[in-house]
Amino acid sequence: MDTCFINSPLGITKIEGDENGISIISILSEGVVSNKIPENLKEAVSQLLEYFDGKRTDFSFKTNPKGTEFQQKVWQELCNIPFGKTINYLDLAKKLGDPKVIRASASANGKNPLWIVVPCHRVVGTDGSLTGYAGGLWRKKWLLEHENPTTQQSLF
Incomplete structure (x- = not known):
């Protein structure tokens, strides 16, 4: 599972996923922004940043959330x-x-x-x-x- 941390207007965003899709996106009160974004997470990072910039209203990257x-x-x-x-x-x-x-x-x-x-x-x-x-x-x-x-x- 790949993990990265990006900055957002609401705090540090943690993104986890692999070749099967993004499984977790969560917000943290504090943390350190990642210097390198793993390949499996780049599209999610790009789309989230576009959302925060007001340039995106939906998401098209592959997701893989775990739940009942x-x-x-x-x-x-x-x-x-x-x-x-x-x-x-x-x-x-x-x-x-x-x-x-x-x-x-x-x-x-x-x-x-x-x-x-x-x-x-x-x-x-x-x-x-x-x-x-x-x-x-x-x-x-x-x-x-x-x-x-x-x-x-x-x-x-």
């Missing part, structure tokens, strides 16, 4: 949330076919191993409020404002 069948289903559904849009946890559960899985889907959302690429930050509370985010609510707020296609003072 249910987690994989939730993560796939998260990828259907359009750039610049949000849904709430109840809507996510309904899209999965059962409103009763709201807690299980929220848990799977929180275990998302592909920060930003699987856009778990696009899920908000039923009342539209920012709720739960492993990277911290300030990062979720930044990501949603970064993706908001309309110019306004602040979303939250």
Whole structure:
């Protein structure tokens, strides 16, 4: 498994993967940026940097996240949330076919191993409020404002 660390506006981003795809993208509060990017990670690094520069709204590099069948289903559904849009946890559960899985889907959302690429930050509370985010609510707020296609003072 190859690993590298890049700088982002939200902290150091850790990227892990191999020839089968990127398996983990996570945010760290601190760390040291890599001097050399392994070949297997170059496309992911390039696309993430384009995203932060406002030049990319989706990702096309190969991914290989590890998770249960249910987690994989939730993560796939998260990828259907359009750039610049949000849904709430109840809507996510309904899209999965059962409103009763709201807690299980929220848990799977929180275990998302592909920060930003699987856009778990696009899920908000039923009342539209920012709720739960492993990277911290300030990062979720930044990501949603970064993706908001309309110019306004602040979303939250």
